[in-house]
Amino acid sequence: MPPHSQPRGILFDLDGTLLHTAPDLVKAINQLRHEYHLAALPFESAISMVGKGAQNLVKRALADALTTVDLTMAYQQFSQHYHAINGDSTEEYAEVTNGLSALYRAGFKLAIVTNKPSEFTLPLLTQFGWKEYFGSIVCGDTLTHKKPHPAPILHACSELDISVSEALMVGDSMNDVLAAQAANCQCVVFNYGYNEGVAIEHALTQNNTVRIFSHFDQLVASLS
């Protein structure tokens, strides 16, 4: 496979790639901590806990009280808080709606491959009017495995009816990069996202071939 052959299918991560979900996520996490009489986490430390799914986020956010917390119940409490505000302060990154629409109209097959549970992902896709663009929506609870496991990428390719060599994974974190590498899929990342609190440029090793973009328009231009 040539390193940057033109793909037929584009697989998008959600949090930190298409949507800035951090304000709502951090608010729900700090509402949860308040219930457990724990101090609010600063925004940056809370957001560094996002990336490996909501169950993991709750576990990381209550790390200072884990011996006394029932994580199943804590997840249900978090879920209630997040459902109540999911989308309220969430914004699309610049030019995402225009870019998705352009890629869709140009004939690319599009998918979502996120670690976010479907109960939170689907309402956001509806809110932003994007659902019709995606031929496959793979969430954190769709399969047994989440990114960085390759299974979500392979599942999306199968649902889009393309081979993995015809796909491009677009993300913001090493979870996306490692999943793509494990699936043998091309990958690009945006540097405006979360990557569990580490600048993606620093996380990628020097000989890594993953391209880094800083604006959604750059991705769209690279595909035209």
Ligand SMILES: O=C(O)COP(=O)(O)O
């Ligand atoms: O919910 C998460 O932990 C991250 O979701 P993402 O895979 O869309 O970045």
